[in-house]
Amino acid sequence: MADTAFPTDPDAWRQTHLGRLLGHAMRRFDERVLALMAHDLDVPLALSNLAARAQVSAAHIHITRHLAREGSRLTELAESAGMTKQAMGALVDQCEAWGLVTRGPDPLDARARRVLFTPDGLAWLDAFRSAVTQAEREFRSSVGDDIATVVTIGLEAYTAG
Numbered sequence: 476m477a478d479t480a481f482p483t484d485p486d487a488w489r490q491t492h493l494g495r496l497l498g499h500a501m502r503r504f505d506e507r508v509l510a511l512m513a514h515d516l517d518v519p520l521a522l523s524n525l526a527a528r529a530q531v532s533a534a535h536i537h538i539t540r541h542l543a544r545e546g547s548r549l550t551e552l553a554e555s556a557g558m559t560k561q562a563m564g565a566l567v568d569q570c571e572a573w574g575l576v577t578r579g580p581d582p583l584d585a586r587a588r589r590v591l592f593t594p595d596g597l598a599w600l601d602a603f604r605s606a607v608t609q610a611e612r613e614f615r616s617s618v619g620d621d622i623a624t625v626v627t628i629g630l631e632a633y634t635a636g
Contacts, residue, residue: 504610504614505536507606507610507613508536508603508606508607508610509531509532509536509606511605511606511609511610512531512599512602512603512606515602515605515606517598517601517602517605534566535566535569535570536603537556537558537563537566538552538556538563538566538567538570538575538576538590539599539600539603540556541555541556542576542590542592544592544597544600545591546579546581546589546590546591546592547589547590548581548587548588548589548590549563549564549567549588549590552567552590567590570596574593574595574596575592575593575595575596575599576590576591576592576593576596577590577591577593578590578591579591611623
């Protein structure tokens with residue numbers, strides 16, 4: 476008879492530890508948000524098509540999550556997203572080509588540039604908010620309000636520390 480205190484696969488923990496589960500949950504959540512945005516009639520058609528064809532990825536969501544409405548310097552954007560300036564620069568280049576963002580002067584420093592949402596980018600941001608709200612409702616429905624509340628409180632406490 477097998478001893479249940481010691482699983483037969485000593486590496487099973489690699490598939491079930493908290494970090495792995497959080498990563499899977501974040502990917503699932505981001506995929507759902509992008510799917511909702513792909514079908515949002517308020518998203519400019521070209522951007523909706525990019526989302527529908529999976530051209531927009533979770534990496535592009537970093538810009539949506541972290542770019543201030545009034546704009547941000549590339550270094551600020553990269554830092555808040557936990558990315559290198561070079562990696563964020565490549566994402567900004569792509570988002571600029573898609574019409575989500577533009578680069579403009581920084582009113583506080585003539586040498587610096589700010590990344591700014593375009594009007595289409597602001598429509599994308601509004602659709603992102605709606606999609607996140609819907610995905611959160613779906614999460615609550617899936618696991619129940621009590622568990623969703625505990626998960627939220629736990630994650631807020633964990634990330635604050």
